[in-house]
Amino acid sequence: MQKLRLFYCIVAAAVLVPVAAFAASAVSEGERLGRPCAGCHATDGYAPGEYIARIGGQNAEYMTKVMKDFAAGKRKGSVEMSLLAKGYSEADLAAISEYYAGKPWKNSTNKIDPKKSAAGFKIAKENGCFDCHGTKGEGMDAYPRIGGQNSGYLHEVLKRYQTGKIESEEMALVKDMSDSQLEALAQYFSGIRK
Ligand code: HEC
Ligand code: HEC
Numbered sequence: 001m002q003k004l005r006l007f008y009c010i011v012a013a014a015v016l017v018p019v020a021a022f023a024a025s026a027v028s029e030g031e032r033l034g035r036p037c038a039g040c041h042a043t044d045g046y047a048p049g050e051y052i053a054r055i056g057g058q059n060a061e062y063m064t065k066v067m068k069d070f071a072a073g074k075r076k077g078s079v080e081m082s083l084l085a086k087g088y089s090e091a092d093l094a095a096i097s098e099y100y101a102g103k104p105w106k107n108s109t110n111k112i113d114p115k116k117s118a119a120g121f122k123i124a125k126e127n128g129c130f131d132c133h134g135t136k137g138e139g140m141d142a143y144p145r146i147g148g149q150n151s152g153y154l155h156e157v158l159k160r161y162q163t164g165k166i167e168s169e170e171m172a173l174v175k176d177m178s179d180s181q182l183e184a185l186a187q188y189f190s191g192i193r194k
Helices: 002-024 029-033 035-041 060-071 079-086 090-101 114-127 129-133 151-163 170-174 179-190
Strands: none
Touching (some): 029 035, 114 129, 129 179
């Protein structure tokens, strides 16, 4: 009996030591699980192009919600994101979102057309975009940051709210806008620098 107990102790120790060593390493669960994301969203989520969203420094609550929506097939038009998000549990998606949200935000470097941007500012003021997204488009909690986001992505996602591919009560206000109005809004918010 005594021998058997000793045996269990040794087995337990052999199992626990590597687990402890792993936990002590600096890599968080969100960072580990979120590594494949960098393939498209770039290191730390600072996607440099126009059409891929920046996710480094996005608001955590919004990002977690969006990832769950992708997994549930609620955001139509993005096959790659839906397939990817389905591969994770809800807890994993929250951990990945916390990880990217914890990065400091860095503004887009996309080229902005000053005329379109000025028109976008007027449309934004008239339609109360700042009421929900903040005066610099920084958002908060469930309201996404849109200031300094990449311009092509903003234009595309606005079109999806307009056509109903993504359903959102709050964003229904863009349904009556023209494509050039959406483009102007995208140019304005993308060009915000703070
Ligand atoms: C194969 C390329 C690819 C990979 C890998 C990828 N994404 Fe995406 N992601 C996209 C594209 C393209 C979009 C633009 C949105 C769309 O098309 O709906 C996007 C959009 C998003 C959005 C929405 C952004 C917003 O502001 O609403 C989030 C959040 C996101 N991705 C997070 C992730 C996370 C987290 C991972 C890793 C688990 C990941 N992505 C992996 C291509 C990718
Ligand atoms: C009543 C509050 C409210 C108002 C007003 C509002 N928004 Fe939004 N907006 C939201 C919420 C909430 C979401 C996230 C919806 C979702 O889950 O898809 C959102 C999402 C967005 C997104 C997608 C961000 C991303 O990362 O994918 C863009 C772009 C956007 N809004 C731009 C605008 C513009 C431009 C205006 C003004 C014309 C505006 N919003 C007005 C609440 C609002």
